[in-house]
Structure formats: structure tokens, C-alpha cells
Amino acid sequence: xxATVQYDEIEVGHEIPATDYGVRRLNLVMYAxxxxxxxxxxxNERFAKAVGxxxxxxxxxxxxxxxxRFVTDWVGDPGAVVDFGVRFSSMVVVPDDDEGATxxxxxxxxEKLPDxxxxxxxxxxAGDARVLSKARAVVQLx
Amino acid sequence: MALNRDFVGRTYASKASxxxxxxxxxxFAAAIGDGNPIYRDRDAAQAAGHPDxxxxxxxxxVFSLQSGGEALADPDLGLNLAMVVHGEQRFEYVRPxxxxxxxxxxxxxxxxxxxxxxxxxxxxxxxxxxxxxPVCTTYNTIVERGGAA
Numbered sequence: 214x215x216a217t218v219q220y221d222e223i224e225v226g227h228e229i230p231a232t233d234y235g236v237r238r239l240n241l242v243m244y245a246x247x248x249x250x251x252x253x254x255x256x257n258e259r260f261a262k263a264v265g266x267x268x269x270x271x272x273x274x275x276x277x278x279x280x281x282r283f284v285t286d287w288v289g290d291p292g293a294v295v296d297f298g299v300r301f302s303s304m305v306v307v308p309d310d311d312e313g314a315t316x317x318x319x320x321x322x323x324e325k326l327p328d329x330x331x332x333x334x335x336x337x338x339a340g341d342a343r344v345l346s347k348a349r350a351v352v353q354l355x
Numbered sequence: 356m357a358l359n360r361d362f363v364g365r366t367y368a369s370k371a372s373x374x375x376x377x378x379x380x381x382x383f384a385a386a387i388g389d390g391n392p393i394y395r396d397r398d399a400a401q402a403a404g405h406p407d408x409x410x411x412x413x414x415x416x417v418f419s420l421q422s423g424g425e426a427l428a429d430p431d432l433g434l435n436l437a438m439v440v441h442g443e444q445r446f447e448y449v450r451p452x453x454x455x456x457x458x459x460x461x462x463x464x465x466x467x468x469x470x471x472x473x474x475x476x477x478x479x480x481x482x483x484x485x486x487x488x489p490v491c492t493t494y495n496t497i498v499e500r501g502g503a504a
Contacts (some may be wrong), residue, residue, distance in 0.1 A: 215403050238426075248380075248384035252439070265500070271397050273441035274416050278387035281412040289450065290403055290426055291393050294412040297443030298494070350412075354358065 220329035220354035229287050229320035229333070234279040236271050236305060237313030244275045245335040251287030258309060271305035276316055276344055280335050284350045287333075294353035295330065303342040314339050329354045356433045358467050358474045366463040367426050372485050377454040380410050387411060390450040397454075399417070410452040419480040419493045423462035427476075427497075434476070434499055442475055442494040449489045452474060457485045465494075474502030 241255050253260035261269045277299050279314055285291040307314045317338045324332040335348035384394035392399035393409050398468070400408045427434055452458070459482070466477040475498055482491040 233433045233477045234388065240386070243386040247383045248480070250416075250438075254440075260437075270440075273446065274413055275387065277444055278389075278411065278413045282387060285389075285391065286410065291391060291411060292405055294446075295448045296446070297401075297412050298443070298447075300443045301441050304440070 215321040216293040216353060216355045218287065218354050220325070220331070223225065223322055223325070223331060225322055225325055229283070229322075231317050231319035232283055232286075234316045234318065235313055236275060236307055236316060237311070238269065238307060238309055241269065241271060241275065241307060248272065248274060250274070251260070253321070266304070268306045268308060271307050271314065273301040276301070276305055276337060279316050280318055280337055280345060280348055280350075283320060284333055284352060285333065287320070288352050288354065292329055293353040294350055295353055297349075299335075299345045299348040301344070302346040303339070303344045305339045306343050307342050316344065323349070326351065356385070356435070357469070358434060358476060358499065359432050360467050362426060362429075362432050362464050363467050364464065365426060367460055369422040369460045370447060370463050372457045372459050373421075375452055375454055375456040375458065376409060377408050379417065380408050380414065380454055381426040383414055383417060384411060387413075405451065405453060407454040407464075410454075412446055412448075413444075414452060415446060415480075415482060415491055415493050418458070419460050419482060420462070420478070420495060423464070423478045423480065423495075426462070435502065438502065439498045440498050442498040442502060443477075445494040447492045447494075449491060452490060456490070458482050458490060459485055469503040470498075472501050472504040474499040
């Protein structure tokens with residue numbers, strides 16, 4: 214496997230620049246189909262509101278996947294992610310318009326581990342809300 | 356309604372193996388908007404040192420809850436699925452998942468607890484090949500909003 218980030222060149226505190234990921238209703242429909250999660254809160258506004266939500270919300274796993282994408286794009290190899298965990302701390306509300314919502318992900322190298330592994334702490338926001346907390350990925354570097 | 360604590364410790368094995376296909380990996384990558392060629396092109400994956408296309412880190416969500424899903428739908432558990440949101444999720448890899456893998460999952464309800472007005476339920480899923488090689492362990496916590504009220 215070929216991570217493109219060299220362990221020896223990364224120090225604790227290294228910041229990975231923020232990236233924006235859009236999420237529109239179409240993305241949620243595609244994600245529902247691909248993942249098999251057809252919970253109506255992710256595509257049916259009428260149902261979402263009936264169960265007390267402000268509107269349709271993104272699958273937590275869609276948001277987590279954007280965090281994963283952020284890490285794999287940084288490290289250069291999807292196979293380099295050896296551990297990835299998050300808590301879903303706030304909902305991503307996705308309005309039915311052309312803009313949808315934006316998830317902004319940034320990261321910082323929090324710890325260097327043995328065997329050329331590092332811990333990346335992620336921050337993911339939608340507007341002012343932190344949508345992931347305790348988001349950590351252990352990544353195998355080169 | 357409070358969840359039935361008797362379910363803690365119960366294990367549910369997948370009845371059939373899950374065969375990871377290049378087509379499904381491509382579909383999943385498209386759904387998360389990730390154009391990485393290692394998810395789509397075997398040559399690109401092999402150039403990166405992999406035997407075949409790699410599944411994205413969150414891909415096991417596609418199949419890892421199928422065996423546990425049977426438990427969540429059991430009326431004796433008392434879960435109102437309409438009130439469920441995702442609380443926490445973790446994937447712990449022994450090795451990446453590749454197209455061509457034939458995987459089986461064993462899911463165990465490891466914890467049910469109250470947090471304020473909500474009920475939290477955690478499922479650990481151990482994913483191995485059909486030959487028993489460990490591949491990935493996932494931890495999934497769902498929240499039933501208002502379940503403990």
C-alpha cells in the first residue's frame with residue numbers, strides 16, 4: 214500500500230486544510246440506495262417533520278463518509294485508514310433547494326503512534342454546528 | 356418505551372455471506388461523491404499496491420447491520436424505528452476490504468443504556484472472511500429519541 218504522506222515529515226499539530234463537501238437531496242437519495250438505509254427522515258420532508266425534525270436530515274453515515282474522504286484524500290490511499298470513529302453530535306439539515314447544505318471538514322494530526330501510524334482528529338461543521346465530535350482516524354503513513 | 360435489556364449479549368450471525376463486488380463499491384463511492392480511482396479502477400488499485408479495488412472506509416455499513424437488523428426489528432426489543440437516529444460509529448480494520456471478498460458478520464448487542472430522555476443501543480459487528488480471517492470490527496450506537504421518557 215502506498216500512502217503518499219511520509220510519517221517522518223509529519224509533526225503533531227500538522228493541520229490539514231478545510232474542505233467543503235456539498236449535500237443536496239439528490240446525494241441523500243443516492244446514499245439511501247447505495248447503503249440500503251431507506252429511513253424516511255433522510256428523504257421524506259413530511260415524515261421528517263411528523264417525527265419532530267426540522268426538515269430532512271442527512272444520513273449520519275453520509276457525513277462520516279465525507280470525513281473518510283477527507284482523510285483518504287490526504288493520505289493518498291483508502292487502504293491506509295486502519296481505524297475511524299465518530300460521534301454524531303448534531304444533525305445536518307438538508308433543505309429542498311439547489312444549494313442544500315455544506316459540510317466543512319478539517320483535521321489536525323493529534324498524535325504519532327508506533328509503526329508509522331498517526332491519529333488525525335477531525336472537525337466537521339454544517340453552518341455553526343459541529344456535526345461530528347470525537348472524530349478520530351488512525352492512519353498508516355509511508 | 357424503554358428498550359428490553361434482556362437483549363444485551365445476544366449475538367446474531369449473518370445467514371449468508373456478503374460478496375463484495377466492484378459494482379457495489381463503485382456505486383457506494385458515487386453515492387458519497389468520491390471520485391478516487393482506487394474505488395473504481397482495478398489497475399489504479401493495483402498500482403497502489405492492492406489486489407483489487409478497495410472499499411471506502413465506511414463501506415461495511417452496507418452489510419454489517421443486516422444480521423443485527425433482525426434484532427432491532429424484534430417487537431420484544433421495543434424499539435420505535437421512526438425515532439432512531441445514529442449516535443456513534445466506528446470501523447476498526449485488520450486489513451482493507453477488497454472487491455471479491457466474501458464476508459460474514461456476527462453482530463452482538465453489547466450495551467443498552469439511557470441518556471437523558473433517549474435510549475442508546477450499541478452493536479458490535481465482527482466481520483471475517485468465510486474462511487475465518489478477521490477483516491474489520493464495527494461499533495454502531497443508535498439513539499432512540501425520547502425512548503427513555
